[in-house]
Amino acid sequence: MRTRSALGIGMAIAMAASAPVTAHMASPNQELAGSGSTTRTDVVAAMHDEAYAYVTYRAYASEAAHTGLGTVAKLFRKTAHQDRYEHFAELAQLTGFVRSDVDNLTETIAGEHHEATVMYPSYAQQARRDGCTAAAELFTEISGDEARHAQWFTAARDALIDPDQEQDFPVGNRVPAVSIPAGPPHCTGQTLTNLKDAMHGEAFASLKYELYAKHAQRTGHPRLAQLFTNIGSTERNEHFAEQAALAGLVQSTKENLRTAMTGEQDGATTTYPEYRDRAAQRGDVGAARLFNELARDKAEHACRLTAALAEPFLDKHGNRHP
The missing domain is CATH 1.20.1260.10 (Ferritin, core subunit, four-helix bundle)
Known part of the structure; x- marks a missing residue:
């Protein structure tokens, strides 16, 4: 098989990616933000x-x-x-x-609750069936974390809804970045698939919470901004990192x-x-x-x-x- 040069590959990809945006073009659709779009x-x-x-x-x-x-x-x-x-x-x-702080919190609470009560418990059960004890233990631990996060976000929303209530909800601690060790996957089968799916969710949540934190800061809620920032760091630097180590995300360069x-x-x-x-x-x-x-x-x-x-x-x- 003949090996293509880096330049040849790049040109082929660029040509495929640069097709003109002309098909069926009309005026901008103002309903883009709708959930059914x-x-x-x-x-x-x-x-x-x-x-x-x-x-x-x-x-x-x-x-x-x-x-x-x-x-x-x-x-x-x-x-x-x-x-x-x-x-x-x-x-x-x-x-x-990004919407209002209350709307952002409502969406976040639902997501954290689902992960705590449905997604991660089911992943833990599957990991035990697949014989991957390390993944089962990790999924169970993260389920507990997400339940706690849902409680904190609920307390924050209650504080925003009731202006007479002080914002004394917990904000957690910022988790520093860690290196993910290179190595093969520790699990196989459906559990490996579940690890990868969970990693996508944790990565997305971490950046989503940073957007929510910036909005909370702009609206004069620094404690809420700190809560979003700290939980985002947990999702990225703890949950994602630990799942990635089990999934064998990092290999040789x-x-x-x-x-x-x-x-x-x-x-x-x-x-x-x-x-x-x-x-x-x-x-x-x-x-x-x-x-x-x-x-x-x-x-x-x-x-x-x-x-x-x-x-x-x-x-x-x-x-x-x-």
Whole structure:
């Protein structure tokens, strides 16, 4: 099989991602923010993917830096930064994702309660059936965390609804970032799938809570902002990190580059073009344009990752890595 050059791959992806946004274009659809909108569903799905990419690439950057591959670490960090501070933020703004503090809390309480009472208990049961005791214990522990978070968010909402009540609800503690060790998955089967699904949810929640924290700060509720920030750090730096270690998220830097490259190629040639075309058919002009921009960004990411993969893997000491 003939190997394609990084330039050739990048050009092919860029061409696929740059199709003109003309099909069925009409005036912007003002119903985009509606919960039943197909475009809104695609936007939220894209936000999940961007959040997951951000947290994953930060983990890949840490592994690259740990092995002395500073250039690759910088590439992962730069890609992660764009996924979080441009893509995720622009998607959230497009769909009016952040609402009032009370509305944000109501949505959050429902999500935390579902995870505490339905999702994580069922994942723990499946892990025990699959013989992965470590995952069962972790899912059970996280279920307890989410139940506690739901209680804190409920207390915060009660304090906002009743202006005579002091905001004396707990705010938790900020969890510092940790390195996720490289290694193979500790679980298989459905439990491995559940770990990956849970990681997507935790990554999304962590960035969503940061948006909610900024809104709470702007509306004059610093204690609520602190609560969102601290719980967001728990979701990302504790829950996601522990699940990622069991799922074998981090591998060698070369393998991490391959995984990232494949994901970016898929975003450039399949996922975002499909979102773009659906939005265009519905007349959601702004969404179609944003999806097209993100497809082009993904093509550029894939090209850079492909080029990095083709370079000799020399660390800061000049040692070659396999």
